[in-house]
Amino acid sequence: MKEKTDPTGVIENDLKIGVYVCHCGKNIGGTVRCEEVAQYAATLPGVALSKDSLYTCSEPGQEQIKSDIREHGLNRVVVASCTPRLHEPTFRSACESAGLNPYLLEMANIREHCSWVHLHDKDAATEKAKDLVRMAVSRAAELAPQFELTVPVKRQAVVVGGGIAGIQAALDMADAGYKVYLIERSASIGGRMAQIDKTFPTMDCSICILAPKMSEVGRHPNIELLTLSEIQEVSGHIGSFRLKVLKKARYVTKECTACGDCVRECPQLVPDEFNAGLSIRHAIHIPFAQAVPSTFLIDMDRCLNNQGIVACDRCFQACSHKCIDFADRDQEIEIEAGTIVVATGVDVYDPTALTELGYGRFPNVITTLEFERLINAGGPSSGELIRPSDRVRPRKVAFLQCIGSRSKRSSRYCSNVCCMNTIKDSLLIKEHWPDTEIYVFYIDIRAFGKGFEDLFQRARREGVTFIRGIPGEILEDIRTGDLTLLGENTLLGKHYRLDVDMVILSVGIKPRANAGALQRMLNLPVDTDGFFLEAHPKLRPVDTTTGGVFLAGAAEGPKDIKDSVTQASAAASRANILMSRGEVKVPAITARIDPDKCTACGLCARVCPYHAIEGSKERGYYRVVEAACQGCGTCVPECNFGAIEQTHFTEAQIVGQIDEALQNDPHEKILCFACNWCSYAGADFAGVSRIQYPHNVRIIRTMCSGRVSPKWIERALVKGAGGVLVSGCHPSDCHYNNANQNTVRRVERFWKRMEKLGINKDRLRLAWVSAAEGAQFARVIQEMSEGLKTLTAQQIREDSDMLSKRLAKKSETS
Amino acid sequence: MTTIKLWKFFEREKLFECYQCARCTGSCPAMDVAPAFGPRETILRCLNLGHDKVVEDPRLWLCCTCHVCEDRCPQQIPIGDLLVALRNSAARRGNIPDRLRIAVELLAKTGRSMIVHQLDEMRSHHGLDPLPPVPVDEIREILKKSGLNSLIEV
Numbered sequence: 001m002k003e004k005t006d007p008t009g010v011i012e013n014d015l016k017i018g019v020y021v022c023h024c025g026k027n028i029g030g031t032v033r034c035e036e037v038a039q040y041a042a043t044l045p046g047v048a049l050s051k052d053s054l055y056t057c058s059e060p061g062q063e064q065i066k067s068d069i070r071e072h073g074l075n076r077v078v079v080a081s082c083t084p085r086l087h088e089p090t091f092r093s094a095c096e097s098a099g100l101n102p103y104l105l106e107m108a109n110i111r112e113h114c115s116w117v118h119l120h121d122k123d124a125a126t127e128k129a130k131d132l133v134r135m136a137v138s139r140a141a142e143l144a145p146q147f148e149l150t151v152p153v154k155r156q157a158v159v160v161g162g163g164i165a166g167i168q169a170a171l172d173m174a175d176a177g178y179k180v181y182l183i184e185r186s187a188s189i190g191g192r193m194a195q196i197d198k199t200f201p202t203m204d205c206s207i208c209i210l211a212p213k214m215s216e217v218g219r220h221p222n223i224e225l226l227t228l229s230e231i232q233e234v235s236g237h238i239g240s241f242r243l244k245v246l247k248k249a250r251y252v253t254k255e256c257t258a259c260g261d262c263v264r265e266c267p268q269l270v271p272d273e274f275n276a277g278l279s280i281r282h283a284i285h286i287p288f289a290q291a292v293p294s295t296f297l298i299d300m301d302r303c304l305n306n307q308g309i310v311a312c313d314r315c316f317q318a319c320s321h322k323c324i325d326f327a328d329r330d331q332e333i334e335i336e337a338g339t340i341v342v343a344t345g346v347d348v349y350d351p352t353a354l355t356e357l358g359y360g361r362f363p364n365v366i367t368t369l370e371f372e373r374l375i376n377a378g379g380p381s382s383g384e385l386i387r388p389s390d391r392v393r394p395r396k397v398a399f400l401q402c403i404g405s406r407s408k409r410s411s412r413y414c415s416n417v418c419c420m421n422t423i424k425d426s427l428l429i430k431e432h433w434p435d436t437e438i439y440v441f442y443i444d445i446r447a448f449g450k451g452f453e454d455l456f457q458r459a460r461r462e463g464v465t466f467i468r469g470i471p472g473e474i475l476e477d478i479r480t481g482d483l484t485l486l487g488e489n490t491l492l493g494k495h496y497r498l499d500v501d502m503v504i505l506s507v508g509i510k511p512r513a514n515a516g517a518l519q520r521m522l523n524l525p526v527d528t529d530g531f532f533l534e535a536h537p538k539l540r541p542v543d544t545t546t547g548g549v550f551l552a553g554a555a556e557g558p559k560d561i562k563d564s565v566t567q568a569s570a571a572a573s574r575a576n577i578l579m580s581r582g583e584v585k586v587p588a589i590t591a592r593i594d595p596d597k598c599t600a601c602g603l604c605a606r607v608c609p610y611h612a613i614e615g616s617k618e619r620g621y622y623r624v625v626e627a628a629c630q631g632c633g634t635c636v637p638e639c640n641f642g643a644i645e646q647t648h649f650t651e652a653q654i655v656g657q658i659d660e661a662l663q664n665d666p667h668e669k670i671l672c673f674a675c676n677w678c679s680y681a682g683a684d685f686a687g688v689s690r691i692q693y694p695h696n697v698r699i700i701r702t703m704c705s706g707r708v709s710p711k712w713i714e715r716a717l718v719k720g721a722g723g724v725l726v727s728g729c730h731p732s733d734c735h736y737n738n739a740n741q742n743t744v745r746r747v748e749r750f751w752k753r754m755e756k757l758g759i760n761k762d763r764l765r766l767a768w769v770s771a772a773e774g775a776q777f778a779r780v781i782q783e784m785s786e787g788l789k790t791l792t793a794q795q796i797r798e799d800s801d802m803l804s805k806r807l808a809k810k811s812e813t814s
Numbered sequence: 815m816t817t818i819k820l821w822k823f824f825e826r827e828k829l830f831e832c833y834q835c836a837r838c839t840g841s842c843p844a845m846d847v848a849p850a851f852g853p854r855e856t857i858l859r860c861l862n863l864g865h866d867k868v869v870e871d872p873r874l875w876l877c878c879t880c881h882v883c884e885d886r887c888p889q890q891i892p893i894g895d896l897l898v899a900l901r902n903s904a905a906r907r908g909n910i911p912d913r914l915r916i917a918v919e920l921l922a923k924t925g926r927s928m929i930v931h932q933l934d935e936m937r938s939h940h941g942l943d944p945l946p947p948v949p950v951d952e953i954r955e956i957l958k959k960s961g962l963n964s965l966i967e968v
Contacts, residue, residue, distance in 0.1 A: 356841065356886055402835065407888030443835040472840025472886055487840030488852060495845050 015046035017140050018074040019133065020065060022056035022081035024111055029054075031115040031122055032129045037080065040130045044137045048072055057087050062094040069098035076140040080108035080133045083684045084701070085676075101145035103588060103648055108136035112687030113699055117778070124695040131661060131698060138656040146588035146647055151627040153239040153548075154338035155579045158183060160231065160518065163191025164561055165553025165568040166343035167213050172572030173341075174222035178579050181335050182217060183245060184227045188291035189214055191345055192554075195274065195369065197376040199561055200424040201451035207290055207378070214292040226333070227293060234340075234521040237612070237628035238548030239584055243335045249328040251298035256323040258286055258294045262315035270302045272380075276370045278388070279380035284315045284324075289378055298324075339575035342532060342544075343552040343568060344518060346509040349404030349411065357403070357505060362476040363389040364483055365503045367403075368421055375428055385429060385436075387502045389481035394436065394501035397429060398485060400470060401442040405508030413529050415508035416558035419446045422506045423455050426464045438464045439498065441471055441487065449560070467496070474503060509558050522549050523610055525737050531557045535735075542571040545630070545737055546610070547586070550574050589631035589648045589703060591624045597643035598622060604635035604644055607706075609737035632736035633707030637746065649702060651709075658715050661698035666720035667796040670697045670784050673712065675705045675740075678729035679769040679777065686774030693778040694785040697725070704728065706739035710750050713764060718807065720800040722788045723763045725780065730768040757806075759799050762787050824892070824899040831889040832857045838883035838893060848876045853883040853893045856900070869904040875911045877901075905965050918966045922957055925950040 019041040023029030034052040042050035049072055053061050056079055068074055077100065079091050084107040092102035110129040118125040155178050159170045162184030170182045182189065193199075194214075196206040217223050226247055233244040268283035283302040286294070304312040305326055316324045348369050351359040359365045364387045366374070377383035387394045399422045405415040419442070426438045440459075445466065447456040460466065471487035485498045511530035519526060523546045525533040532551050535543040542550050550571035553564040578584055593604070593613075600620050605613040612629040615622030624635075624644075633646035645651065661671055674680040680701050686693065702708060705728025716724045726747055734740040747766045754761050767780045832854075839845055839852030851873045859868045868874070874897065881894045904910070917927045925948025930936075934944040957963050 402888075406833065408890045409888055443833055469836035469840065472837045472842070472882075488836040488845070488854065490834055490836045490839075490854065493855070495839070495849060 015076060015141055016048040016072065016074045017044075017046045017076040017078060017137055018065065018068050018072070019044075019047055019050040019078045019080065019137065020056050020061075021050070021052040021110075021129075021133070022061070022079065023052060023054050024081060024115075025054065028081070028111050028115045028129075031119055031125045032110055033122065033126045034129075036126060037110075037129045037133055041078075041080075041133050041137065044134060046076070046141050047137060048074060056081050057090055062090070065091070065094050066098040069095065069100050075100065075104065076143060077105045078108060078133065078136045078140050079105065080110045080129065080136065082111040083107075083109045083113070083680075083687075085681060085684060101147075103146035104140070104143050106136045106140040106143060108132040109684075109699070112684040114695075116687035116690055117693055118695045119690065119692060121695060128695050128698075131663075134663070135657045135660045135698065135700070138660045139653045142650060142653040142656055143648070144650075148585040148588045149590075149626050150583050150585050151237075151239045152583050153578045153581065154336055155179065155582065156181070156335075156337045157339045157341065157575055157579065158241070158243060158335060158337040159341045159343060159552075161191070161343035161345055161553070161555070162186075162189030162217075162225075162227070163343060163345045163553060163564070164193040164210065164213075165345070165555075165564040166191070166341070167210075167217055168565045168568035169341045169343055169550075169552045169572040169575075170217060170223055171213065171220065172569050173576060173579075174220050176572075176576045176580070178222065178576070180223045181245075181337065182223055182225050183229050183231060184225070185230050186287065187227055187250070187297050188287045188293070189217060189225065189227065190288070190291065193561055194288060194290070195276070195372055197372045197379075198424060198428060200420045201449070201455040203424065203427070211290040214290065218292040218294075225293065228297070229333075231518060231521065232332070236336075237625060238546075238586070239338050239578070239627065241337045241340055241548065243337065243340075245333045245335055247331045247333055249300070249330050250295065251300065251303075251325055251328045252284070252296045253323045253325055253328075254293075254295060255321050256295040257321060258296060259320075260286075260296075261318045261320065262296060262324065265314040265318040267312065267314065268302050268304060270299065275373045275380050276367070278370055278373055296323075338548065339578050340522065340549045341552050341568075341571045341575060342518065342522065342524070342549060342555055343564075343571075344512050344515055344555040346554040346558065347512055349415075349507040349510055351403050351505050351507055354403065354409070356473045357400070357503075358474045358476060358483075359505060362474065362481070362483060362503075363387075364394075364476075364481050364501065365474060365505065367505050367507045368399075368418070368425065369507065371425060371504050375425070375432075385433065387481070392501075393433065396437045396439075396500040396502075398439045398441060398471075398483075398498070398500045398503045399426065399506055400503060401440065401445075401506045402470065403505040403507050404510070406443070411508055411510050411529060413558065414446065416446075417560045418506040418508060420449070420452055420455065420560070422504075423447070423459045423464075425504070426459050427455070427462060430459075430462045430464065434462075439500065440464060440466045441485070442466060442468060443470060449562070469496075509554060512555070515555070522546055523737055524549065525732070525734070527557075528732055529557075531555065542567055542574055545735060547584070547630070548575075548578060586627050586629075587631055589646065590626050590629040591631070591633060591635050591644050591646050593621075593623055594643045594645065595621055595623075597641050599641055599643075601640070603638045603640070607634050607638045607739075607742050609634065609739045630736060632704035632739045633702065634704060634736065634739040634742050636707060637709035637711070638742070646703075646707060649707060651711075654700060654702070654712060655715060657700050658712060659719060661700070662716065662719040662721050667722045667791075667793045668696050668788070669721055670694075670723040670725055670781065670788070671716045671721045672697050672699045672725040672727060672781075673702055673705065673708045674699050674769075675728040675735075676701055676703050677735040678733065678771050679705070679727035679767075681771035682727075682769035682773045682777045684774075685771060686778045689774045691774050691778040693781045696722075696785060696788075697781050704734070704736045704739050705743040706734075706736065708743060708746070710746050713747075713750055714803065714807070717759070717763070718800050718804045720796055721763075722791065722796055723765065723784045725765050725767060725784060727767045727769050727777070727780070730770055733770060757799075757802065759803075760791065760795075763791070824896050828889075828891050829857055829861055829896075832861075832891055833889070834858060835888060837886045837888065841882045841886050843880060843882070844876045844878060848873055851876065853877075853897070856897065857891070857893070860896075860900075865900075865903065869900055869907055869909060871904075872909065872911060874900055874904055874909070875914065910965065915966055918957070918962060922954050923950070924948065925953045 021038040038052040228248040266282035271277040272281040373379040404410040469490040471485040475484040552568035552571040728740040839854040
């Protein structure tokens, strides 16, 4: 049993808080009277020592803190300076080197949130700085030492997807000495790159540079290749994931020599998906000549034996090695891994929906992927460019750009590769059949990469005609199959009516249609376009918000081969860091469930965005898996029994801050709860941009807006706060996998309550502020301050009295 | 009567989404009779020259409001709405083609916007009853209430 003691009374005697008020040169000192703030801090309970210094983050500034900790036995440190997002690590390590637990440091943000945004009101800025320091001191008093948990990282990795990105990532990790499971859904690795004829801008033969890498994967001692396999289930967390993989039956054993005797006997024919349906294959087949593994397979959906009865054994009879096994069955394999690289690639846009272009109706309208197969020597026409309707070589060819890209009718983003792909394709035609007339209809040519502009210029020199303006419509001559394009040349301002033999639609790429399952299993957020979202677009471009899971290739966004390979190596390198260490520290900010108070209702487990809370009603308990917990704190307000506590952001710490923030003239104050990643950073950005806003706001940092408890809002209103602002990341941008949808739910519920109680709803506001929206943050504060002016102190007091009476009654009855 | 009125009926922000791909003009059935004029150019002129210049252009009235441009617009800009809003604005500034003026006057006088010769004979030839008389007064009332009266004397 825990002893119940008055938290302030007992600890206060032992508390020795050191407060350091930083001038930051003139940045703070020019507006805030720092000496006065430091003198004020010295009068606060628990403060043993208070100093102001010119640059606290400098070497002498840090030395001062260290020596004070040693000499005066400080057991808490408060630094009032810039944003903790900048120098918290600096001061934490200073504390640590002086023997103080780094989590006993607290910062008051008197630069970004004070001096820089109230440049012209020194008195108000100084008063606000005092408030902020008082809030920090009260929080510091409640801080407890935290210890970062170390979890082991299994030296095995899983790569999902066997395209070029997956291949590169697998090779990089396998070469570093780690065991890699490469899981590929189709029968061979190679992916989209295997289908492409040449690569831009170097015009390398695609399969010629890919095939050696594929065979390297096939024979690498550290890589276990699982084709025809899909992930069914993922559990565990960074360092120790457990995956269930379904490996589908191949019906041909490993002993297959790919001689091809069986194919000649197979009576079943189907369109060949590798050739984009332009040719046919047999039910027993090998995806393409260079496939790895170089083993045939039976497409059981098309085989005559698909009912489980052997109705045809012609392939079996033809096979001299007796490699065909109709009794082969799907297998479930369990894999353990420390890290996962997701390289699931992309789908290609299907332009059938754009009826004005006639794809699917007019045989001579094809897509770029079909063109790649047509012009490939291993393709259906052995590399001869022919039009599908009459197999005659086209003399006039048109490429249409941005089909399925940059459009609200399909995908809104630029698909990144189509411009260069078309330029490359036009050059390929010119190379083989120089007399072919080529027209490229475009909106913008985006030749942004290394060597891209040169290739564009080369295409123009070779005589490819570029016309700005996408045709509105394609007409077909039914007798000849010839096509007429109707459109406007925007640069000349003239209409064109152009007859061509063949049209190639430069189709865009889009996220995998069935990526949802993997996304749910790994808790990966997706961006508005449907691609997997990186942890940070600039500084953590291959990490995901799920620890130990990395992204490679076009699954993260449209990219070409070079970028995919670069990203794959980056993802492998990030995974290698974890595996070479063999252990990883997980941040100490996690949730903890008090088993004495827990009633095993399971509400917390339902809101956890990481499935990090395990347990069940039957087992009678729920507990937090600390290694999986990312520390958003969303589960805490969900608990009706106060059984969950978030370390380093405890109820007592925040309530203390609320009380201190509202000590003087609360009816004039706006209390703001800002999430660490977006809104707090947004407020920082307002400071950096020197956007001035009213000084009556007091910001309390939480990790996620999902941590904001309705009890805090209630507390603030009871204390007589004029307004309460809850702010977080924009809904799809939440750093904790949409934990902020719970914020919306809770705030909406609170609004309803306010309505019932007759409290002006405008006093509670929910705002989404991203880290780049400093102006937006300032605007919200401005608007709330304006709104506050319409309320009288009397009204606010009455509301708070009424609320506190209701609360008192409630606690009496319970 | 002013720019503000126009943007009340059309969301101006949508114009900025146009990247001039020209699918609209490429689909425009009016393009054969009005070379170098189409929805794409209208949007560009709105952006670059401003409303006042655009509504002076008599070619605004060539649009037959078939809405194919809108159908094919990749950015789903309501081009039909834009043209209707522009025409309203143009009409208030006196930019109304004569043929339209005549049609309205005819409507106010006869209740029909066009006159077909020997209509009743043709109808009886096909075994149809003559058309019922048109309530011209009511139509005139509608024209007044719609405000068209203030633009075209009826």
